[in-house]
Every structure is written in C-alpha cells, then in structure tokens.
Amino acid sequence: MMKEISIIGELINHSFARARTAWELKDVSGYQNLAKLQADRGCQYLDCNLSGGAKISIRLEDIIHFLPKVIPAIQEAANIPICFDSPSLEYHKTCLKHYDIKKTGAPIINSIALSRENIGEWIQLIGKSQAKVLVVVSECHKSDNSIGQAHEASEVLSA
Numbered sequence: 186m187m188k189e190i191s192i193i194g195e196l197i198n199h200s201f202a203r204a205r206t207a208w209e210l211k212d213v214s215g216y217q218n219l220a221k222l223q224a225d226r227g228c229q230y231l232d233c234n235l236s237g238g239a240k241i242s243i244r245l246e247d248i249i250h251f252l253p254k255v256i257p258a259i260q261e262a263a264n265i266p267i268c269f270d271s272p273s274l275e276y277h278k279t280c281l282k283h284y285d286i287k288k289t290g291a292p293i294i295n296s297i298a299l300s301r302e303n304i305g306e307w308i309q310l311i312g313k314s315q316a317k318v319l320v321v322v323s324e325c326h327k328s329d330n331s332i333g334q335a336h337e338a339s340e341v342l343s344a
Contacts, residue, residue, distance in 0.1 A: 194230065199238055199241050207219070213254055236273075245275070260289050267292045269292060274307060296318075
C-alpha cells in the first residue's frame with residue numbers, strides 16, 4: 186500500500202534568489218509568479234517563508250507589514266493552500282487573519298514544537314483556526330531515548 190505524499194513548493198522562501206528579488210522590490214507579482222509556477226508543476230501546498238537568512242536581513246515587523254498584501258495575492262495566483270513557515274507566532278496570526286480559507290482550503294501552520302516557550306499561545310491559535318499543523322519533534326526528553334515525545338505532542342495538541 187502506497188502512503189499519500191503531499192508536495193509543498195518551497196520557492197517562496199528568501200533562501201532563493203527569485204524570492205529575495207521579489208522582497209527587495211516589494212514585488213507582489215514576483216511572489217505570484219512563484220506561486221503559479223509551483224502550482225502548475227503539481228505542488229499541493231505553497232510554503233511561504235518570508236524571513237531573512239544568510240543572504241538577506243529582514244526585520245520581522247517589515248514582514249508582518251507586508252503579509253496582508255502578499256497572502257491574498259498568492260491565493261489569487263494559485264488555487265492551492267499555503268503553508269505558513271515561521272517560528273514567529275505573530276507571523277502566523279497575521280497570515281491567518283489575511284488568508285481566505287474559502288478560496289484555497291485549510292492552510293498549514295509550519296511548524297510548532299513543544300519546546301516553544303509560548304506553546305500555550307500556539308495551541309490557542311490552532312484551536313481557533315481551521316489550519317492543519319506540522320508538529321516538529323526534535324528533542325527526546327526521556328532518559329531511555331524513546332520516541333515518546335511524538336506521542337506526548339499528539340496528546341497536548343489534541344487536548
């Protein structure tokens with residue numbers, strides 16, 4: 186039996202030159218072109234990671250200010266859900282506020298981990314939204330190195 190695989194397009198990420206150029210020019214159509222390109226090639230989701238990195242420095246407040254323009258524009262360009270990719274809770278709140286779930290279906294919150302200081306706020310956000318969630322389990326807190334944290338994460342998030 187073959188498992189279902191979801192393909193998430195990664196080009197709306199400032200690690201890539203075309204996305205960096207779109208950011209530097211504040212060119213919403215540049216992001217739309219990347220969205221359409223990936224949708225046309227069969228992606229089921231579009232990752233949206235507008236943060237800075239090694240090649241570009243971006244202030245979070247500048248990203249938050251730009252999200253209300255770019256999220257609806259991406260949805261207009263490609264009829265597939267967006268995967269919001271940031272460690273910032275404010276980023277996700279802003280994305281969800283400007284995302285039209287009726288237009289492209291449930292987005293993905295990428296990602297949360299139980300190790301976050303504000304995990305309670307993340308859980309509240311998830312509970313209020315219809316978003317899917319990508320949970321990252323990267324540490325093992327058990328002395329026997331078991332994979333119990335994945336089970337613990339599932340329990341916490343389903344509560």
